[in-house]
Every structure is written in C-alpha cells, then in structure tokens.
Amino acid sequence: MASATRRFDIEAITDKIYEASVVPESWTSVLDSMTDIAGGVGTILLAADTTDFRFISTQGLSGFVESFVEQGWPERNTRTPAVLKARHAGFIVEKDVYSPKEIENDPLINQFLRPQGLGWATATAFPMSTGDTLVFSVERAYRNGPVPEASVELLDSVRPHLGRAALISGRLRLERARAAVETLALLGLPAGIVSRDFRLQAANALLEGLMPRVVRDGSARVAFADGDADDLLATALNATRRQVPRSIPIPKRDSDPALVAHLVPVRGIARDLFTGSAFILVLTPVEKQAQGPDADLLQGLFDLTAAEARVARAIVAGETVETLAVRQRISESTVRTQLKSIYAKTGMKGQIDLVRLGSGLSLVRSDEA
Known part of the structure; x- marks a missing residue:
C-alpha cells in the first residue's frame, strides 16, 4: 500500500474531483486518474438505467459502451446489478460478488469483455437524490489479472470525495436548469424541467399559474389537461429516441389561451448524469x-x-x-x-x-x- 500511495498525488487527484463538481468537462480527467490508479485501460461513469444508457468514458474505452448497447448487453448485464445489490460503500472487484465458477461462465465476461482484451474491473455505486444511481467502473486488461487490493484501497480513499462531487454536480446542474426556466419567465414563457422519469423537477411562476388547468404535475408523469395534447405528450416522452425535440398544440380552454408546448432535450456532457433532467418544457402562448x-x-x-x-x-x-x-x-x-x-x-x-x-x-x- 505504501508504494502505491507514493506513486500518486492523492491531494492533486482530490483537487481534480472537486474541480469536476463545478466544471463537468473535468470529469474525464478524474476518470483518467482512476484508470491510472487501477492500472486499467479506461474508466466509465454511467447512470444505472438499462433502458437509456447515459455515460462518460475515457479515451481508452472509446466505442466500448456504444458496442455494449448495440449488441444488446444492457439487458443481459450481470455486473451492474451485482454492484448495486452489494450495497458496499467502497470499490468492489469480481471476487466480491462472483464465485470463480460464475466468473468463468458469465456471458458478459466471456462473450463481450474478454474478446476485447478486458475482463477485470473494479466498481462502486452512488445513489443520487434524483433517483438515479451513478456507477464508476474501471476496466482492466485480462492479461494483467484482477485489480490489486492496494489499488482498490487507494480508490476507496478518494471515494468519499467522488460522492460529494457528484452530489454537488447534481445540485449545480439543477440550479442552472432552474435559472434557465426563470429566464424564460422574464420573456413571458411558462417553462419547467422534466426529469427522466417524466415528472416536473421545477417550474417557473408562469407555468405554475397554468396548473392544474393546463398542465398537471401527476405522481406518474407530467401531463396536459387536454386529452389529445396529453396523448401526444405521452407518445413523445415514451418514444425510443427521446432526444428529439417535439412541439405539441394545446387548444384554447375557458380563459386560457391556445398554446404550443415545446419539449426541448437537455444535452451536453454530464447533462443528466447528475440531475436526471431530460427536457425543458416551454409553452408558447x-x-x-x-x-x-x-x-x-x-x-x-x-x-x-x-x-x-x-x-x-x-x-x-x-x-x-x-x-x-x-x-x-x-x-x-x-x-x-x-x-x-x-x-x-x-x-x-x-x-x-x-x-x-x-x-x-x-x-x-x-x-x-
């Protein structure tokens, strides 16, 4: 452990972690440092959601997650569920959740990872206030053997900082999104933030003024009072490619004017890994x-x-x-x-x-x- 500690400047790595909490683009540098500690090929930071893979990865794993998704492995993935089930407040390796026989027989390890020269990893998970769970996974070459215990201990030493930085990132990103909808209020536009589970995370005063007559903040999802408009909204939210902007007409109703609802995707690095935000909802009267x-x-x-x-x-x-x-x-x-x-x-x-x-x-x- 002592030799491993001398090889890495933990204070500098910690500084990087907290820099990333306010500068999302810096997370890649943090992941690079984690890769170096574990002697790995690369590191992935992903939101544990098998229906919509959201991630950041280092250059060493370029194309890795894309292939993982294209080949249908999210539905057959055993590693991420094992990490989540372990509920361990630290980094874990294969022997912590698999028996030797399970490692040798696991389809993901043998059919996807090892053919790419991979097959060993260490990972940890953080539940977020948005309902998502973030997973850090450091991938290591199969020929180099399992991640050493000294490396796991070193990663454990910076894990609390990773958790705090992720929490800060989430809060800051959500505050920026809230600032965006408040700016739209200054332009006379009702607006709100829709989460990845389709509920309203925030709404400006103009949008709140239309609730529940026009917009309804339901327990299952955000909805429109008009049935036809709500059918279109449900279709848009549940579409396979949810990153496509949609515009939905809402007819005039009593004293409320006709409106056009715009569902605008939230995009950008770490856009929703930390906030769970999927769309900005803007209503044009x-x-x-x-x-x-x-x-x-x-x-x-x-x-x-x-x-x-x-x-x-x-x-x-x-x-x-x-x-x-x-x-x-x-x-x-x-x-x-x-x-x-x-x-x-x-x-x-x-x-x-x-x-x-x-x-x-x-x-x-x-x-x-």
Whole structure:
C-alpha cells in the first residue's frame, strides 16, 4: 500500500474531483486518474438505467459502451446489478460478488469483455437524490489479472470525495436548469424541467399559474389537461429516441389561451448524469388573429421545413390541395406527402384540425403575457 500511495498525488487527484463538481468537462480527467490508479485501460461513469444508457468514458474505452448497447448487453448485464445489490460503500472487484465458477461462465465476461482484451474491473455505486444511481467502473486488461487490493484501497480513499462531487454536480446542474426556466419567465414563457422519469423537477411562476388547468404535475408523469395534447405528450416522452425535440398544440380552454408546448432535450456532457433532467418544457402562448399565420411562425413552432410551412399556411388560408399544387407548380402527391409530415409534426389528424390550429396562431408578446 505504501508504494502505491507514493506513486500518486492523492491531494492533486482530490483537487481534480472537486474541480469536476463545478466544471463537468473535468470529469474525464478524474476518470483518467482512476484508470491510472487501477492500472486499467479506461474508466466509465454511467447512470444505472438499462433502458437509456447515459455515460462518460475515457479515451481508452472509446466505442466500448456504444458496442455494449448495440449488441444488446444492457439487458443481459450481470455486473451492474451485482454492484448495486452489494450495497458496499467502497470499490468492489469480481471476487466480491462472483464465485470463480460464475466468473468463468458469465456471458458478459466471456462473450463481450474478454474478446476485447478486458475482463477485470473494479466498481462502486452512488445513489443520487434524483433517483438515479451513478456507477464508476474501471476496466482492466485480462492479461494483467484482477485489480490489486492496494489499488482498490487507494480508490476507496478518494471515494468519499467522488460522492460529494457528484452530489454537488447534481445540485449545480439543477440550479442552472432552474435559472434557465426563470429566464424564460422574464420573456413571458411558462417553462419547467422534466426529469427522466417524466415528472416536473421545477417550474417557473408562469407555468405554475397554468396548473392544474393546463398542465398537471401527476405522481406518474407530467401531463396536459387536454386529452389529445396529453396523448401526444405521452407518445413523445415514451418514444425510443427521446432526444428529439417535439412541439405539441394545446387548444384554447375557458380563459386560457391556445398554446404550443415545446419539449426541448437537455444535452451536453454530464447533462443528466447528475440531475436526471431530460427536457425543458416551454409553452408558447398564442392568440387569435384576423389573417393566417406567417409561414416563418409555423416553421419555428413546429420544426417544419420551409416547403411544409408554406403548404400549412396555404391550407390554413383555405386553399385546397389541388389549387395549391397548381399555384406552386408541384404535383398533388407532393402536397399530400408534405401534409402527412405536417400532421405528424403538429399532432393534427387532418386539414380541418390544421385550419382550426393555424387560424389562431399568433405569438403573444412578452410584455402582454
């Protein structure tokens, strides 16, 4: 242990850890230091969620997690559940959770790790206040044997700092997200943060003012009071590729104006490893206007192409598919194809719904909100 301690500047590593707590990009440097301590190939920091793998990894494991996911190993993974089940406040190695026979027969170890020259590791887990569990896993080459006990002890010495830094990261990232939704309130836009389990983590005062008449903070997930809009929201939240922006129309109801809800993915390094945040939900109020909406407005609200926006505006203005095709010098089949895409993006079921939506679209200025 003494020789291992002399090889590493623990104080410098600890400084790196706390730097990473406020500068997410610095986590990679921390993971590099952990790799060096264990004599490993690389280190992964991941959120333990088999349905949506979120991770940061060092250069030595470039492509490793991507292959792991592509080959379907998250559903057959035995290592992460073993780490979580152990509930050990320290780093563990294979012999702590597997028998020698289990190591030799484990499909993940033998069919995925060893063919890549890997097969030994040390890992630890931290439960987060967001409901996620963070796992640090240092991967070591099979030819080098198990991670030495001295290395595990050294990693254990910095483990409390890793836990505190992860907690700080989570709080800071959540506060930044909250600041973002408060900034949107200054622009007159109701907004909130939606977690990865689809519940509201935070909401600005404007969004709270629409609850529960328009938006409902349910125990299972955030929801819309309007049934059709809520069906679209449920589909968007449960989509396989949840990192795709979506816009959902919400019709006028009693004294509340018509709205367009934008579900904007939270992206970036360590974006949701620490906060559990998945989306920023922004509601754009709309008001009735005498003329049809501007094509640029339709394009911006629903992520339409320029051609789709022109078709949508023409339909809202009362044109038929036939007259529109003649005027724009395109085939009717092209117009109908564009309409199908428009319906998919706006959530409308047909031309009548599109006309009803579009006839009331006009952005409410922030000083009128």
